[in-house]
Amino acid sequence: MSSGDAGDPAHRRVERLLRWRPHHGADPSVAAAGRAWVRQALRELLTHPPGAEFEGDVELMLSELLTNAVRHGGGVDEVLLRLAGTSLRIVVRDSEPGLPAPADRVHTGEDHGWGMWLIQAFATRWGVQRHVADGKSVWLELPVG
Template identity: 40%
Template sequence: MRVGAKTGKPWRRGRPVPREPSQDQAEMTRSVRRADLKAVGRVRRELRELLRQRCGADTAHVAELLITELVTNALVHTEGGAEVSARLKDARLRVEVRDAAARRPRPFVPSADDGTHGRGLVLVEALADSWGVDPLALGPGKVVWFELEDAG
């Protein structure tokens, strides 16, 4: 192993070796293009990898379900893409999905003949320890977020 002259980071075979984030903090970010519903699975897998060996299986399953709902909502109900971030710090997971649509989502309980459509935010409301919608400080858009406690 050698060390890069400019960065001081360990190198192997000419490439930087990624450092493992500390156990008390880990994060991921991803941009998702407009209408790229295949990206929902990729985001879900990235979150699973982030949480692997950092939290219990039940918490990880809930987090995967909720991030799937928020990213899908952003891609289906807005005209643009989304920015997804997840941070696990001090046993608290916070997931944020930013999009450029100013319209605020509202949970509603669909009728029995609606199939599975419309249940996403109801699930977020029921399973997250806290959640909300905040307007972006600059420009149009919003951040829909949720938090899970005791995720570490």
């Protein structure tokens, strides 16, 4: 094996995955349940306690994805947290194929519709994966802090 080989322990990316399937994914209370779940999940995933700011950012991002899934996606089917190296990926799957879009905050005075705008602002990357059978997964990545 060469020193740059993926089998070399010094070059392996640490990857951990946690999954949550809420019992009542279409209920608006899923956002609060998701925030409670993610606080515990971060302690299981990370090798060190999460900082308050990082934990708050993760809770906010997950809450926005969950709320969007309830409002526009028919409810939450599944949530995944994946730690890979220094990046945390949050994935929320729902059953509707419609794509999310950030609202134009300049032209609206609404007090809702900030979710995807916040995700664009906080996440290092985000995207949508459509599923052949049904629905989509909306994901985002945050640097682990």
